[in-house]
Amino acid sequence: MAHPDAGLVHIGAHCALSSCNLNDFLPIRCRCDRLYCRDHIQPDAHACPVLAEQAQPGEPTSFSKLQRCAAQSCTKPSLEAYVAVAEDTAGRSPALCPGCSQAFCAEHREPKAHLCRPAEAAASIPQKNATAKALLAKHFGSSSGATSGSAARPSLPTSNPKKLEQQRKLAVIKMRHKAKPADPKDAAAAVPMDERLHVKVRRAEEDPALERILWFRKSIWTGRAVDMLGSQFKMNISDSQPLKLLYVHDEGTSVELRTDVALADQIHDGASLCLSR
Secondary structure: OOOOOOOOOOOOEEOOOOOOOOEEOOOEEOOOOOEEOOOOOOHHHOOOHHHHHHOOOOOOOOOOOOOEOOOOOOOOEOHHHHHOOOOOOOOOOOOOOOOOOOOOOOOOOOHHHHOOOOHHHHHHHHHHHHHHHHHHHHHHOOHHHOOOOOOOOOOOOOOOHHHHHHHHHHHHHHHHOOOEEOOHHHHOOOOOHHHEEEEEEEEOOOOHHHOEEEEEEOOOEHHHHHHHHHHHOOOOOOOOOOOEEEEEOOOOOEEEOOOOOEHHHOOOOOEEEEEEO
């Protein structure tokens, strides 16, 4: 009767340590030219004769001076320490990670086990960061000049409608933490968040950095919103000097809003507004 494993292809090799004899699929060859499992590849674990021959008289035959595994907090010797021979490098493949070119022990030899980070990619990160900072400074100016009177409102960096909508939603989320009610009566009222319209408002002659973040009820008419903003900014309203509310587009252009239409029907949540005579 044929053996049940006769048709199987034998993979790997048995550990050369007689007390182990484990069939390891990825055995490691020691300097003594024998194959061992990862638990017995250390010279002390199998009484390696090569290590004993290289040891000086009176010195213990240990692997304490071998190159350590490059994985953080690992104290085991690396695989390269067992196979690297300074006087015999011809025809030998180094036991290094092909990604980061560092030496690891049997436990951390797989790229996933040591969170492999290719050397070229790691070296290019600082250069990419510097390039990104240079582009930001070129198109939007430095942060120190953000409050200067000549600083223009930067436009959104993309024209993709989906990305623009995502950026607007993110801006509204940030505004919710700072927004104050434009109507003092709403200060004590529990108005649901989905019934609020958040805006950034400033005077026409003011620096954009001085804009205020407010919120209105979505049911408010634009004419009533103008009256509230005039009170907020202490701007008198009269027939001879009426106030105009301008909606400032992302690209910097503006359009006057109609006072006889609901504010929520003319602007989006998180819009920028400007009060002008």
